[in-house]
Amino acid sequence: MSPTTLDYLLWGALPYVVLAVLIGGTVWRYRYDRFGWTTRSSQLYESRLLRIASPVFHFGLLVVIVGHVVGLLIPETWTDAVGITDGMYHVTALSLGAVAGVTTLGGIALLIWRRRTNGPVFSATTVNDKVMYLVLVAAILAGLATTLLSAVAGLTGGHETDYRETVSPWFRSVFYLQPDVAAMTAASGAFKLHALIGLTLFALFPFTRLVHAFSAPVWYLFRPYVVYRSRDEEPTPSTRPIRRGWS
Amino acid sequence: MAQRIGKVMAQVAMVMNLDKCIGCHTCSVTCKQAWTNRSGVEYVWFNNVETRPGQGYPRRHEDQERWQGGWKRTATGRLKPRAGGRLKKLATIFANPKMPSIQDYYEPWTYDYEHLVSAPLGDDIPGARPRSLISGEPMQIKWSANWDDDLAGGEELAANDPIVQKIGDKVRFDYEQAFMFYLPRICEHCLNPSCVAACPSGAMYKRAEDGIVLVDQDKCRGWRMCVTGCPYKKVYFNHKTGKAEKCTLCYPRVEVGMPTVCSETCVGRLRYLGVILYDVERVGRAAAVKDEKDLYEAQLDVFLDPDDPEVQAAAIRDGIPERWVASARRSPIHLLAKRFRVALPLHPEYRTMPMVWYIPPLSPVVDALSESGHDGEDAGNLFAAIDTLRIPVEYLAELFTAGDPGPVKDVLGKLAAMRSYMRRINLGEEPDESIATAAGMTGADIERMYRLLALAKYDDRYVIPTAYGVDEADRGVIDEIGCSLDFEGGPGMGGMGGEAPFGEASGRPQPASVETFHALRDRQTSDGRSGPARRFNLLNWDGNGRPPGLFPERDQKNSPGRDQKNSPGPDQKNSPDRQDGPEPEARRNTRDGGHLRGHGESK
Ligand code: HEM
Ligand code: SF4
Ligand code: SF4
Secondary structure, eight states, rough: OOOOOOHHHHHHHHHHHHHHHHHHHHHHHHHSSSOOOOOOOOTTTHHHHHHHHHHHHHHHHHHHHHHHHHHHHHHHHHHHHOOOHHHHHHHHHHHHHHHHHHHHHHHHHHHHHHHHHHHHHHHEEEHHHHHHHHHHHHHHHHHHHHHHHHHHHHHHHHHOOTTTTTHHHHHHHHHHHHHOHHHHHHOHHHHHHHEEEEEHHHHHHSSSGGGGGGGGGGGGGOOSSSSOOOSSSSSOOTTSSSOOOOO | OOOOOOOOEEEEEEOOOGGGGOOHHHHHHHHHHHHHSTTTTTOOOOEEEEEESSSSTTTTTTTTHHOOOOOOETTSOEEEETTOOOHHHHHHHTHHHHHHHHHHOOOOOEOOOOHHSSOOOOOOOOOOEEEEEETSSSSSOOTTTTGGGGGHHHHHHTTTTTHHHOOOOOOOOOTTTOOEEEEEEEOOOOSOOHHHOTTSSSSSSEEETTEEEEEEEOOOOOOOOHHHHHOOOOEETTTTEEEEEEEEEHHHHHTTTTTOHHHHHHTOOOOOEEEEEEEGGGGHHHTTSSGGGGHHHHHHHHHTTTTTTHHHOOOOOOTTOOOHHHHHHHHIIIIIIISSSOESOOOOGEEEEOOOOEOOOOSSSHHHHHHHHHHHTTHHHHHGGGGGGOHHHHHHHHHHHHTTTHHHHHHHHHHHHHHHHHHHHHOOOOOOHHHHHTTTHHHHHHHHIIIIIEEEHHHHHHHOOTTTTOGGGTTTTTSSSSSTSSSSSSSGGTTOOOOTTTTOOOOOOOOOHHHHHHHHHHHHHHOSSSSSSOSSOOOOOOOOOOOOTTTTOOOOGGGGOOOOTOOOOOOGOOOSTTTSSSHHHHHHHHHHHHTTTTOOOOO
C-alpha cells in the first residue's frame, strides 16, 4: 500500500503542525498565562474519591508514558542485540500495557464520575476541561484497543501489524526531519486512530489544565526546604502589569 | 555575649496584647475587605479571632496528630516536615492525604434574596433561604468561622478544643466558673516556615529583607501541599484560581511604613509592629532543640540585641540599611519579647519559630480579688492570685510555651507588678522598687512597659522602617506613580477586564485594588457565584440607586425621567451599574491608609 496524499498530510505534515502548536503554545502560555498554570486542584471540595482516583490514574498514566517512551524510542534492533526475543518483548509489553492502561482508564473513569456527580466539582468544570477529558479518554481507549487487538492477534496467531516496525520508526523519523510516511501508512487502522487522537491531545495540551504535567516539581528533591528571595528581584514585564512605584 | 554573630537578617514582627482584645472582629473584617473579598476565597480569613477555649478556625487545626502540620524532630536531631519529607511529598502529590476539606473551614453561603421579590403573592412572607457559594445549591448552615464565638455551644463545642482535651478537668465550663478570652490570629511569618518547606514548586518564599512569607502567584502550581505544611492553617487554597493564598502582612503598606490593616483598625489598639534583628544561622539549631519546652528560650536566643554595637556592625555588614538598624532599636517587639519578656510565641512546639507573639491575658483578676474583699491591686494579693486564675495557667502554657507554666507565670507576674507599681504612682505615692524587683524588672522598665501597653501611642506601637529604596518622605502616604487601574486591559485603559482565555482565573493577575473594584461591581449586581448578574446582594447595598433585580422592573415609558442614559435622576447617583459609579470608591480604597491615620488616633 503506497502512501496517498492524505497519508502525506497526516503523517508527513500534521506532526510538525502539532509540534509547532505544542511548543509554541506552551511557550506562549508560559509567557502570557503563568497565573493560570495550575492543577486547579478540586481536593478542597471533595477528597474521599479523589484520594483513590487521582493516584490510580496518575500512577497508571506514568507507567503508560514510560511504556510509550520505551516502545517508540528504542528500535527493535537494539532489543534484538541484547537478546530479547520478539515474543518476550511483546508478552511483557502487552501485559504491562494492558494492566497500566486499564488502571489509567479506571482512574479517569472514577475521576470523571466524581466530576459529574459532585456538585461543587462539577460547577468548577469548564468547557475546556470537558473537551480535554473527551480527547484524553478517547486517546486512552484507542490506545487500549491497539493493545488488546495486538494481544488477541498474538494469542490467536492472527495478523496485527507490529507497531515496532510501523509506528515507532515513523515516530522517530519525525524527529530526524525525514518522516517515514510509508512506515506509518502500513500500520493498522487502530494504530492510526490512536496516533491521530494522540496528536490532537498534544495540540490541545498547552491550552488546558494539563500543562501542570510540564511543571512536575522534581527539583523539589534537590532544594533546601526554606526558600529566601529578595524583594528587589526584577519582575518580568511579561507577567506583571505596571504597578505602583515601590513594587 | 560571646556568641559569634552569623548572618544578620531583619524581620517585621507583631505582638498582640490579649488583655485588650474585645473580640470585635474588626480586624478580621477589615482584612477581608482589603484582601479576600473575592470569589474563590469566600471562606478565607487571613486574620481571624478565635474564642478560647474553642475549636479555632479551621476546626481543631491544633490537632497535629491529624493535620500533620509543622516540623518534627527526628531521632537524629534533625528537622523534617511532620507530614513527610520531600520524597513522601512527591509520592502523595496526586492527592494530598492531609488536606482539610471546605467543611473543616465552613461552606460559604449567600441568601436567595431574589425570592423576596419574585415570590408569588400570597399570605406567607417570603424568606431568603441560604445558598452555598460553592455548589450554588440551597444549604443548611451548620458551621462557620466563628460558630463557637463567645463560648457559644458551651461545653459541647468547647470540649473539642484540642488543648482542653489535653489538660482535661482544669478547664471549667459551668457558667459561674467558665472563662474565655480572644485569640486573634494571622500568619506567623515564621523564621522557619514549614509552609515554604512544603511547597514543591518553590513558589513560597521568605522575603530576605523583611521576613514576610509570600506566595508567588505566578509560580504556584496548585500542588496544595503548603496548606498541610502550615500548622497554624494559615495558607488557604483559592478554589477558583487553584492557587494558594495567605496573609501578606499587608506588605504594600508595611513597605511604606504603614501598619497592617488589622493593626491599624484594631479597636483595642493591641497590636504592635516592629523590626527584630536575628541571626539566621542560629535558626536551624534553635528550632531543633530536643525539649519542646526549651523552644521559647531558644527562639529568644536567635534574636539579637540591636543596642549591641557588634550586632549593629554585623547588620550593616550583612546589608541591612542603617535606617532599619535604627528602627530595630526602637522596636516595640524587641522590648516586649526580649527585653521585658512579656510576649510569648504561639505554639512554639510546631518548631516553625513563629513571629507573631502574644502577651497572655491576666483575666479579670483585679475585679475578682476586689469582690472577694481583697485589695485587688495589691502586689502580694495579685501575685498569689495568679495560680488560681480563672484562665488556668496550664491552658495558656499549652498555647504559648509548649506546656511549661513557668514563663507564663513570669509574664503574668510582670503584668500584675505593673498594675501595683503604677497604682502607687497614680495615687501620688512613692514608687515601690521592690514590686518591680519581685517580678524581675526595674521600676524604669515597668514605666516604659506601661507607656507601651497602657498608653500605647500610635508611634510607639508601630515602628516600621520603609522598604529599601523607598524614600522616607513616603511614610504614611501611598501615592500612586501611575493609576492602579491603568494596566493593560484594565478600566483605567478603557478595558474592563473581559473574558479570560482559559477560564475565569487565567490571564494576568490583577492588582488587588482592581480585583476589589471588579468584585464590588459584580457584587453590587449579583450574588451568584460567578455567573452573570442575576441576583442582588443586599449586604452590599447602600440604600441608594435601583440595582437591577432588587425591585420589579419599572415601565420605562411611564417614567421618562428615569431613563438611565439621558438624565441621571437623583436616585441614580450611586447606581452600581453606572460605569463611573464605584470608581472613586475603588480609588479611595487604594489610598485609604493615607487618610486613616489620624482618624480618631490620639497621639
Ligand atoms: C508527573 C506529573 C504530574 C503530576 C505531579 C500531576 C499532579 C496532579 C495533581 C496534583 C492534580 C490535582 C488533583 C486534585 O487535587 O484535584 C492533577 C490533576 C489532573 N491531572 Fe495530573 N499530574 C501529572 C501529570 C499528568 C499527566 C501527564 C496527565 C494527562 C495527560 C494528567 C492529567 C490530570 C488530570 C486529567 C487531572 C484532573 C483530575 C480531576 O480533578 O478530575 N496529569 N494532577
Ligand atoms: S504561620 Fe505563616 S509562615 Fe508560618 S508556616 Fe504558617 S503560613 Fe507559613
Ligand atoms: S480589632 Fe483588635 S480588639 Fe477587635 S477583635 Fe481584632 S484584635 Fe481584638
